[in-house]
């Protein structure tokens with residue numbers, strides 16, 4: 560018998576063509592799952608899927624009718640989906656004062672990060688609930704848990720934590736667990752490029768966390784895989800920070816900063 564934890568299980572990852580979503584696809588595939596990579600970037604999704612022997616579907620999660628149609632196709636063409644990671648998301652861009660946030664940008668953050676996650680959970684989670692088995696992980700953010708100058712992104716991520724709690728209660732008796740992760744800064748190719756081009760300073764960013772480190776995409780993927788696994792069978796409705804202790808460390812600046820290693 561296979562000892563791989565996800566052997567024979569079908570997993571959908573939205574936003575699977577890049578960053579955290581891609582790392583989740585690769586890790587779940589290594590652990591035996593059959594992957595369905597969904598993304599706005601069809602070509603990149605196909606590349607990720609073919610490298611791991613998975614399937615790729617082009618999808619804009621903001622198009623709620625398309626989400627339901629793609630869910631139907633996936634279940635017909637690949638099989639019954641048991642695992643879902645909703646990682647598709649857009650950043651807000653500049654940290655503008657509230658009156659200057661363009662409404663088009665605000666609406667896009669809403670329709671992708673919040674409504675899109677709702678639509679994907681509704682489509683796949685309802686099917687899991689009807690079969691009495693499944694697990695879902697949504698990607699929130701530490702900006703859901705603390706004030707930041709991201710006036711669209713932060714409140715949407717906070718609402719996503721609320722959505723996760725609602726769905727966990729909604730489908731608890733139907734055997735579907737729903738949790739979310741709140742990463743701090745994550746070393747994605749986009750952040751690495753910002754370091755390389757001098758737009759962000761790695762040292763400054765890292766010193767805000769308790770451990771002095773920035774999470775890798777693989778560290779976030781490992782947390783997602785844990786929450787999807789049977790090892791987390793008693794865990795539903797939680798928001799797990801994956802932040803190298805950013806949440807606990809930032810307030811220390813008021814007291815002169817963190818102490819160096821003993």
Ligand SMILES: NC(=O)c1ccc[n+]([C@@H]2O[C@H](COP(=O)([O-])OP(=O)(O)OC[C@H]3O[C@@H](n4cnc5c(N)ncnc54)[C@H](O)[C@@H]3O)[C@@H](O)[C@H]2O)c1
Pocket residue numbers: 573574575576577578579580597598599600618619620621645646647648649650671675698699700701741742743744745746747749
């Ligand atoms: N990188 C970080 O530091 C960080 C921190 C906290 C939370 N997050 C969250 O993690 C998730 C993944 O972020 P990432 O850093 O890996 O980003 P990324 O840009 O590398 O990947 C996001 C993926 O989502 C896809 N996508 C965007 N809009 C979409 C849509 N409408 N429909 C389908 N796919 C769409 C993109 O094409 C891309 O492949 C996001 O929800 C993000 O908000 C990231």
